Amino acid sequence: MLSIHSIVKQYAGHRALDDVSLEVESGKIFGLLGPNGAGKTSLIRIINQITAPDSGEVYFKGERLNQSHIERIGYLPEERGLYKKMEIGEQMIYLARLKGLTRAEASKRLRFWFEKLGMETWWKKKIEELSKGMQQKAQFVATVLHEPDLIILDEPFSGFDPVNADLIKNEILELNRKGATILFSTHRMESVEELCDSIALIHKSHKILDGRVKHIRNSYKAETYLVEYNGEKLFFDGSQPFRIISETNNEDDIHVIKIKLNGASANDILHYLLPKTRINMLQEVIPTMNEIFIEKVKHIA
Known part of the structure; x- marks a missing residue:
């Protein structure tokens, strides 16, 4: 869907992007991560043709990015940009017509989305009359109303309460199931996992990590397991074929130990512990994307 090759973007005294290349697969959900000021928004603005790169190329569905592609892209910016004093219904139709829809088709789709998201009474309201979360909802509808092939969402959950954040998350998944490719920038690592x-x-300004979420998480595994067992607390004298990293227990005589394999296997853990206690759970520790994110950023000066 989207191929980004060796993008460089320089502002006065600051290089926002330095030789950044990405591949966003068609029909997938792609997360663009990074601390504030990393260069994410600069890249998104280039994809939307708001600014141009100093060097490098962007391809959309195999064609070099050009003005004709704007109608096939939906963009929800982090800085929301609806007209505060314009009626929401007319504003949505106006924005949809800029993306190539007729007034009749835009009105039909808008009524569908207003009903779906519980916005039926908003048609004559003005943006300034809405809460921040309600404004976000309206902006989301404006982003997807023309049914774009690529939907770019910059911090899409910012300002939402948990109920509406979950609602928008489900709509993103539904749009993806229907074929839309989603590119979103976020600081919410739980969103990346989900x-x-x-x-x-x-x-x-540099890309320091990319790939499929599952593969990345598996590549950061450290041969560490959690074991939960019942009964009396076990004592380890160092003869076991693994190393105990930590131990916790509660009042119900349920104990949790964190184990480093040290060349052993999960079967070795079971073989050693089963004659001694009742095991409730054996689980490999796989780092979260948040842990990987912190680890990668922390070690780059």
């Missing part, structure tokens, strides 16, 4: 097929991490 939604993304692949990610790229940008830090200080």
Whole structure:
């Protein structure tokens, strides 16, 4: 869907992007991650043709990015940009017509979305009359109303309460199931775990990590397991074929130990512990994307 090759973007005294390349697969959800000031928004603005790169190329569905592609892209910016004093219904239709829809088709689709998201009474309201979360909802509808092939969402959950954040998350998944490719920038690592097929991490203008979420998490495994057991507390004298990293227990005589394999296997853990206690759970520790994010950024000066 989207191929980004060796993008460089320089502002006065600051290089926002330095030789950044990405591949966003068609029909997938791609997370663009990075601390504030990393270069994420600069890249998104280039994809939307708001600014141009100093060097490098962007391809959309195999064609070099050009003005004709604007109608096939939906963009929800982090800085929301609806007209505060214009009626929401007319504003949505106006924005949809800029993306190539007729007034009749835009009105039909808008009524569908207003009903779906509980916005039926908003048609004559003005943006300034809405809460921040309600404004976000309206902006989301404006982003997807023309049914774009690529939907770019910059911090889409910002300002939402948990109920509406979950509502928009489900709508993103539904749009993806219907064929839309989603690119979103976020600081919410739990969103990455729930939604993304692949990610790229940008830090200080460079891409420092990318790939499928599952593969990345598995590549950061450290042969560590959690074991939960019942009964009397076990004592380890160092003869066991693994190393105990930590131990916790509660009042119900349920104990949790964190184990480093040290060349052993999960079967070795079971073989050693089963004659001694009742095991409730054996689980490999796989780092979260948030832990990986912090680890990668922390070690880059």
